[in-house]
Amino acid sequence: MSWNTLLFMIFPYVATVVAVVVTVYRSIYRPFTVSSLSSQLLERKKLYWGSVSFHYGVVIILLMHLLALLFPKGLQLWNAVPIRLYLLEFSGLALGIWSLVGLVVLVWRRISDARVRTVTTSMDVIVLLLLLVSMISGVLTATTYRFGSTWFTAVFSPYLWSLIVLQPQPELVAPLPWIIQLHALNYFILLFVFPFSRLVHIITLPLGYLIRPWQVVIWVREARARAD
Amino acid sequence: MNVRAHISMLFHLDKCIGCHTCSVACKNLWTDRKGAEYMWWNNVETRPGTGYPTQWENQDHYQGGWKRMKNGLQLRIHSRTKGILKLFFNPALPDLEDYYDPFTFRYEDLFNSPAGDDQPTAIPISMITEKPIDIETGPNWDDDLGGSTIYAENDPNLKDVPQEVREQLGELERLVFNYLPRICNHCLNPSCVAACPSEAIYKRGEDGVVLVNENKCRAWRMCVAACPYKKVYYNWSSGKSEKCILCFPRLESGQAPACAHSCVGRIRYMGVLLYDADRIPDAADVDDENLVAAQREIILNPFDPEVIAAAKANGIDDGWIESAQNSPAYKFVKEWELALPLRPEFRTMVMMYYIPPLSPVVSVIEKDLVKLDLSEEMHDFEVFHRLEAARLPTEYLASLFSGGNVEIIRKVLRKMLAVRVYMRRKSVEGEVDQVALDALEKAELTEAEAEAIYKLTTIPTLDERFVLPPYHREMSIEAEGMDPLAHKGETGVGYLQVPMRGE
Ligand code: SF4
Numbered sequence: 001m002s003w004n005t006l007l008f009m010i011f012p013y014v015a016t017v018v019a020v021v022v023t024v025y026r027s028i029y030r031p032f033t034v035s036s037l038s039s040q041l042l043e044r045k046k047l048y049w050g051s052v053s054f055h056y057g058v059v060i061i062l063l064m065h066l067l068a069l070l071f072p073k074g075l076q077l078w079n080a081v082p083i084r085l086y087l088l089e090f091s092g093l094a095l096g097i098w099s100l101v102g103l104v105v106l107v108w109r110r111i112s113d114a115r116v117r118t119v120t121t122s123m124d125v126i127v128l129l130l131l132l133v134s135m136i137s138g139v140l141t142a143t144t145y146r147f148g149s150t151w152f153t154a155v156f157s158p159y160l161w162s163l164i165v166l167q168p169q170p171e172l173v174a175p176l177p178w179i180i181q182l183h184a185l186n187y188f189i190l191l192f193v194f195p196f197s198r199l200v201h202i203i204t205l206p207l208g209y210l211i212r213p214w215q216v217v218i219w220v221r222e223a224r225a226r227a228d
Numbered sequence: 229m230n231v232r233a234h235i236s237m238l239f240h241l242d243k244c245i246g247c248h249t250c251s252v253a254c255k256n257l258w259t260d261r262k263g264a265e266y267m268w269w270n271n272v273e274t275r276p277g278t279g280y281p282t283q284w285e286n287q288d289h290y291q292g293g294w295k296r297m298k299n300g301l302q303l304r305i306h307s308r309t310k311g312i313l314k315l316f317f318n319p320a321l322p323d324l325e326d327y328y329d330p331f332t333f334r335y336e337d338l339f340n341s342p343a344g345d346d347q348p349t350a351i352p353i354s355m356i357t358e359k360p361i362d363i364e365t366g367p368n369w370d371d372d373l374g375g376s377t378i379y380a381e382n383d384p385n386l387k388d389v390p391q392e393v394r395e396q397l398g399e400l401e402r403l404v405f406n407y408l409p410r411i412c413n414h415c416l417n418p419s420c421v422a423a424c425p426s427e428a429i430y431k432r433g434e435d436g437v438v439l440v441n442e443n444k445c446r447a448w449r450m451c452v453a454a455c456p457y458k459k460v461y462y463n464w465s466s467g468k469s470e471k472c473i474l475c476f477p478r479l480e481s482g483q484a485p486a487c488a489h490s491c492v493g494r495i496r497y498m499g500v501l502l503y504d505a506d507r508i509p510d511a512a513d514v515d516d517e518n519l520v521a522a523q524r525e526i527i528l529n530p531f532d533p534e535v536i537a538a539a540k541a542n543g544i545d546d547g548w549i550e551s552a553q554n555s556p557a558y559k560f561v562k563e564w565e566l567a568l569p570l571r572p573e574f575r576t577m578v579m580m581y582y583i584p585p586l587s588p589v590v591s592v593i594e595k596d597l598v599k600l601d602l603s604e605e606m607h608d609f610e611v612f613h614r615l616e617a618a619r620l621p622t623e624y625l626a627s628l629f630s631g632g633n634v635e636i637i638r639k640v641l642r643k644m645l646a647v648r649v650y651m652r653r654k655s656v657e658g659e660v661d662q663v664a665l666d667a668l669e670k671a672e673l674t675e676a677e678a679e680a681i682y683k684l685t686t687i688p689t690l691d692e693r694f695v696l697p698p699y700h701r702e703m704s705i706e707a708e709g710m711d712p713l714a715h716k717g718e719t720g721v722g723y724l725q726v727p728m729r730g731e
Binding site for chain 1: 308309311312315316317318321322323324354356357358359417418421422424425426427429430431432433434442443444445446447448449462464465466467468543703704706707708727728729730
């Protein structure tokens, strides 16, 4: 078995299965451990500069990746006009750098603030390192192998789709430069780590808040009636 | 009419001696844990003062409670969308510095230090980092007006007090203060519940206790900011929000909450109030000075046959109705109109009520000595007819307890003074004269009422102070599919899972 098969065919499936199974298990049987584990109470200023830029940057970038996966045709059409391509590439890179800066601030905060250090677990360190690898390799890819928004649709979309439809073609990534392979592999590692780390808080995005009634009243006697 | 029952606590501030027994009882029972060191679910503040956390009443800063808008009440902290957008950073969240860095002392050093010329000392260390720190403040730094020029002067409630009175309050000979014990108010219109994006906080329908479901809490901390009383706290270690639970495991087994039970001054009363849940939105949406009246209005008379019928239709059993009829809360809040909500203009409709304190008797300074300028039997009358000269300014009390409505405070003070005058005539001087009867009349009290107020204020038994409803806990345990006998005599039903900080 080649490295390529191991890392880009077997591992992605393992990571996905682990991510789904453990996340479901954790949400149902260990809900207390699911938390964003905010440390804003302990340190505020650096968190503001780090957290806001990191989160918003990352959310938008991930959405862009998703769009490229779902609508490769549309993206190519958009990129057909050079000015639109430049616009997209430029904003993508800017967002990448913006969130990388946010992440660096967050890492620095973890290291420099004594209070934050006391609530830092080894898993937090692992997650931060993985995120650093992910963002640095991403930004490097964007700058050294230009116009990713175009070749992504030609290389990555087919590869990811091959995984999704269970006819994996790991050889599609084999010819890519190592930095891009690292970026992709790191994604799967993050996916693997996801359910064991604070990253699970991502799935708890509370969109229900937009529509629920303001007040929440729970009746024990309703539970009693159900039991009868 | 949608009748619901609520368990309510009263604080008779005249009786509070500021001993902090309540806070310590609560701390020992609930918050003596990692991550909870800085939390005081029950705290006692010296007023005038800035309280804990510092200046908690200042909603321009903390964004707690509700505000009146054209289309009804809105949370001050955020709209729904803004609530989601601010998940990554919550600008209104207090800093640890607004509370204090919890500290202890390195006591081991007293025993383990090597022999030397100096006595070993136990240096203060932070309970978070366990590193030595300089203690700069604590949860009770301004106790008994310590540091008045920094704390008392900055009490937000002094804003309506005339300038010359404010200055007098700072003079040593005229210093005046009272204690304000505070727990979660278990509000009817809680802003913490409304602000939680994860729907983790809820109100128990049966008794109105507001609780955080920590299994649902995701540490967005909107509740901490949205509670105008700052009575939800974030546990920095477990990554979950926590608050006063009104000792519900004790309530369910027929005991008063630890703070109330341990209270040395016996200032606390507990009882059931029946209220009309349908009228909450309207009652919270009136002018500041009418808030107290509107809130009293939705508390229902437990003797009224219509109310009883509606209560039964709503599943409130006879035991609870009887409990509501004997409730000291009903007497003080509704019958005698002596107990008032704390800062009602936050519009959360608190269900813990305060009987405001009387002032010390009026005095003058003579040859540098503080001396009373009245004969003893005149003290109460002096204040009775000149409430505006009370040492604790009525504007100040009005800001705390009646949404700025001074007339409500005057009425309450007049009643309490009239009871005092009447009872002194009766028990010390042996004869009730016309003056005492006039005072009662002016305070709109009958002799029987005065007697009842006196009794419940000064010589109530434990059972009169705490009239607790039958919870039928065994049925709730059954409803969870468990055997009540297996948990007899226990509080709670054990750990489902030992709480552990998420990775
Ligand atoms: S225990 Fe009672 S008297 Fe003592 S501070 Fe607390 S409320 Fe006041």
